[in-house]
Amino acid sequence: MRxxxxxxxxxxFMGAVLRRVMVRGEVVVFIIGALFMGLIGRLYRIQxxxxxxxxxxxxxxxxxxxxxxxxxxxxxxxDGRVLASSLxxxxxxxxxxxxxxxxxxxxxxxxxxxLSSTTASDVLRRIQEGRRFIWVKRKVSEKEKSILKKLxxxxxxxxxEHKRYYPEGAQAAQVAGFCDIDDKxxxxxxxxxxxxxxxxxxxxxxxxxxxxxxxxxxxxxxxxAQNGNHIHITIDSVIQHSVEEALDDTFxxxxxxxxxxIVLDVxxxxxxxxxxxxxxxPNKPGLYxxxxxxxxAIADMYEPGSTFKPITFxxxxxEQLVNLDTRVFCEEGEARIGRRRIHDHxxxxxxxxxxxxxxxxxxxxxxxxxxxxxxxxxxYMRKFGFSSRTGIDLPAEADGxxxxxxxxxxxxxxxxxxxxxIGVTALQVACAFAAIANGGELYRPHVLKRxxxxxxxxxFQPGEHLVRRVISERTSADLKKAMTEVVETGTxxxxxxxxxxxxGKTGTxxxxxxxxxxxxxxxxxxxxxxxxxxSDPKICVIxxxxxxxxxxxxxxxxxxxxxxxxxxxxxxxxxxxxxxKVEDADTVGGSTQGRETCAVxx
Numbered sequence: 001m002r003x004x005x006x007x008x009x010x011x012x013f014m015g016a017v018l019r020r021v022m023v024r025g026e027v028v029v030f031i032i033g034a035l036f037m038g039l040i041g042r043l044y045r046i047q048x049x050x051x052x053x054x055x056x057x058x059x060x061x062x063x064x065x066x067x068x069x070x071x072x073x074x075x076x077x078x079d080g081r082v083l084a085s086s087l088x089x090x091x092x093x094x095x096x097x098x099x100x101x102x103x104x105x106x107x108x109x110x111x112x113x114x115l116s117s118t119t120a121s122d123v124l125r126r127i128q129e130g131r132r133f134i135w136v137k138r139k140v141s142e143k144e145k146s147i148l149k150k151l152x153x154x155x156x157x158x159x160x161e162h163k164r165y166y167p168e169g170a171q172a173a174q175v176a177g178f179c180d181i182d183d184k185x186x187x188x189x190x191x192x193x194x195x196x197x198x199x200x201x202x203x204x205x206x207x208x209x210x211x212x213x214x215x216x217x218x219x220x221x222x223x224x225a226q227n228g229n230h231i232h233i234t235i236d237s238v239i240q241h242s243v244e245e246a247l248d249d250t251f252x253x254x255x256x257x258x259x260x261x262i263v264l265d266v267x268x269x270x271x272x273x274x275x276x277x278x279x280x281x282p283n284k285p286g287l288y289x290x291x292x293x294x295x296x297a298i299a300d301m302y303e304p305g306s307t308f309k310p311i312t313f314x315x316x317x318x319e320q321l322v323n324l325d326t327r328v329f330c331e332e333g334e335a336r337i338g339r340r341r342i343h344d345h346x347x348x349x350x351x352x353x354x355x356x357x358x359x360x361x362x363x364x365x366x367x368x369x370x371x372x373x374x375x376x377x378x379x380y381m382r383k384f385g386f387s388s389r390t391g392i393d394l395p396a397e398a399d400g401x402x403x404x405x406x407x408x409x410x411x412x413x414x415x416x417x418x419x420x421x422i423g424v425t426a427l428q429v430a431c432a433f434a435a436i437a438n439g440g441e442l443y444r445p446h447v448l449k450r451x452x453x454x455x456x457x458x459x460f461q462p463g464e465h466l467v468r469r470v471i472s473e474r475t476s477a478d479l480k481k482a483m484t485e486v487v488e489t490g491t492x493x494x495x496x497x498x499x500x501x502x503x504g505k506t507g508t509x510x511x512x513x514x515x516x517x518x519x520x521x522x523x524x525x526x527x528x529x530x531x532x533x534x535s536d537p538k539i540c541v542i543x544x545x546x547x548x549x550x551x552x553x554x555x556x557x558x559x560x561x562x563x564x565x566x567x568x569x570x571x572x573x574x575x576x577x578x579x580x581k582v583e584d585a586d587t588v589g590g591s592t593q594g595r596e597t598c599a600v601x602x
Contacts (some may be wrong), residue, residue: 014236041462058215070199071162072183073228075176075190078272078449081237083176084190084282086162086183090145092136096127099155109156112147113137138181139163165189166282172240173381175233175274175394175447177453178282186285187293187445189231191395196451196460199228227457232449234270239263242569243273246543246562251277254558256549260297261562263570264540266434266531269443272539273572274298298390299398302525303548305509306360306491307555308419310479311432312369313357315380317475321371324354324478326363335363340411342366345491357482358490360506362418369417378405383470385442386424386434388444391465392445400424419509426527430542432470433529436479437503437537440471484534495530496561497568499578503537504530504563506556511547523547526555528563532571533579541566 075084092113097106104126110120113136126134137144139161148156161296164179177188185194202225243261250259276296280288294300316322333347344361356364369377381387387402401423403412415421425447435442444465453461471479483503486492491506507527510519529542543559543566552558571578 002478013325018166029459034364051349051454065203066214068202068204068225069183070201070225071227071228072164073197074197075112075197076230076232077172077235077237078232079237082167083172083235084164084166085092087165088160089139089163089307090158091138091161092140092144092148093133093157094123094127095155095157096130096134097128097132097155098226102127105155106153108153109136109148112151113140113144150306151199164282166239169283170279170281171237171244172235172273172275173279173282174276174293174297175235175271176282177395178285178293187396188295188394189233192393193231193448193451197228197231200226202226227454230452231568232452233447234265234272234449235274235447236272236573238573239566239570240273240275242566242573243275246565247275247277250543250545250558250562254545256548257546258296258300259543259545260295260300261543261566262297262426262541263279263428263566264430264434264445264542266437266540267402268535269431269445270435270449271445271447272445273566295394295396296544296546297426298392298394299425300546301398301401301425301522302527302544303422303509303512304419304424304429304527305507305525305555306362307429307505307527308422308424308509309357309360309365310436310483310505311381311384311386312365312377312417313353314384314436314471314475314479315372315377317478318380318471319372319376322353322368324482325351326353326368327351328353328356328361328367330356330361330500335366335367335372337414338410340414342414342600354482354485355490357479357505358485358488360486360491365417366414369413372413374405374413378402378415380470381416381422383442383468384435385428385467385470386422386432387469390425390427390445391429392427393448397427398423398425399496400428418582419507422521426544429527429529430540433504433531433542434540435470436476437531437540438485439473440469440476442467442470480534480537483530487530492530492556492560493530494556495528495564495567497532497580499566499568499580500532500571500576501534501579502530502532502564502567503534504528506554506560508553508555522553524553526553526558528555528559530563530567532567533576535579537576538576539567539570541570 072086074082077083078456106120106124109115123134123136162183164183166176167243175188177185177190179185179190185191185197202223204222243263246260247259258276260276262271265272274297278292280292285293327350328345328349330349332349335342342362344363348359348361349361351361351364381402387400389397389399412421431442431445444467446462448462450458453459480503483505484501486505487495487502492504495502495504511523511525513520525544525546526548527544531537531540539561543562545558548558
């Protein structure tokens with residue numbers, strides 16, 4: 001200003017300044033206007049052009065739809081005990097939107113829930129990806145839940161889930177089965193009837209507040225889940241308990257690879273009890289090997305040995321080739337059929353067929369079987385249900401193994417008559433013996449009693465399923481008479497009861513060497529299958545002991561006492577009166593009066 005020479009210069013200077021200020025103001029106004037227009041355009045783009053996109057984004061952030069899991073149906077025994085039910089428990093998940101320090105959160109969760117390094121790394125990765133729902137640990141314990149609640153970790157939430165629970169533990173574990181972490185049936189009744197037990201999912205909409213808590217409002221989708229139906233099975237808890245005790249005693253005493261037992265209602269095919277050892281706790285199935293979870297009563301095949309002889313003589317009686325009074329020479333314990341040498345456990349001379357069955361003579365059985373045509377014997381074995389599944393409503397049942405006649409050797413007829421060259425399951429033998437006991441009718445075994453909905457309405461109830469008649473009532477009576485003699489005076493005297501008349505047959509089979517012709521030394525399967533009371537049979541019981549260790553391997557010794565114990569306890573529980581006073585063989589079996597008696601010497 002000091003350099004200005006006159007007032008005109010000052011005026012000129014001020015005008016220049018004002019012009020410069022006006023230009024700058026215009027620029028500022030222009031910029032502000034441009035920004036305002038840009039903002040309006042952005043708002044228009046958001047609210048009009050991309051409205052749907054941002055609405056969906058907001059909905060994902062604040063609203064959601066969750067599946068409502070149904071309560072899985074319960075499994076009951078026939079007498080009302082709960083074998084399987086569902087408990088409401090907590091599961092832990094993370095919403096990354098609310099997580100603060102990601103690494104620190106995961107480290108805290110790992111310590112509190114004992115997570116593996118793999119699980120912790122996976123959770124951290126998903127948090128870093130921005131996932132809104134990340135499972136941390138499913139179905140935690142009350143202790144773990146309490147620890148997490150005290151820690152109050154941001155972004156960590158609890159969800160309610162149902163956990164399968166088996167209040168009876170290992171009892172009937174192979175029958176009931178078990179579920180996976182998502183309550184999907186994986187074995188036993190849980191698997192076979194999964195579609196009835198699992199129910200149907202529901203769906204529900206919700207919103208989240210600032211703290212991540214779920215809020216429901218009127219008008220939102222709310223479709224409740226449909227809970228599963230309840231399954232009542234034929235297993236009787238008292239009879240099952242008796243079987244479990246007998247299995248434990250047998251397994252501990254003889255230390256076999258496995259032992260299996262079945263109690264079958266001979267009048268309709270209902271499975272009253274079934275079990276195996278080794279066993280497992282279905283509450284913790286992952287802690288046990290497949291071997292311990294296996295249902296050996298239906299899944300494993302073995303050569304039956306002498307328990308198959310009633311099937312052989314059933315065919316012979318039906319074809320009228322021999323009768324109970326037919327006399328057979330037993331060669332004093334050793335005989336040759338072709339180039340094959342056959343032995344009896346004890347030497348015998350002449351025996352009637354009744355005594356042949358009672359004393360389990362291999363030689364006499366082989367001689368009698370030689371009277372049959374191969375195709376005839378094959379047809380009877382298949383009619384009794386061998387070589388095919390029984391059709392029981394449990395998974396993993398084996399077919400059995402019976403080669404077609406075209407593949408038999410010249411010794412196969414004799415071998416099969418003694419229970420060799422054939423693979424059977426314990427259930428197949430039990431069903432065949434039940435047919436002998438009830439007068440000759442083969443029933444399909446089953447474990448389903450009825451299916452009931454939440455309100456107690458019966459929605460399905462299977463009836464008894466008669467497969468076919470396999471032998472006549474007359475043949476049935478003759479076999480019952482001979483099999484009663486097995487227990488009274490023959491190889492099964494350890495099964496003799498003071499209260500009930502029991503009929504049955506022992507079996508001691510040498511085990512084959514896998515992949516090699518011939519049999520393994522000192523490896524046997526001992527079994528006994530019987531039914532009672534003989535005067536009016538109600539139940540059939542079988543016990544199979546695979547490779548017993550100890551002072552004996554004979555079926556009458558290693559399996560017979562368990563069968564006796566189970567039969568007595570079962571019939572007492574069923575309030576069946578004792579029939580021990582019925583001593584006359586003709587009243588408990590058949591009569592051979594009026595039939596021709598012949599002798600089999602060759």
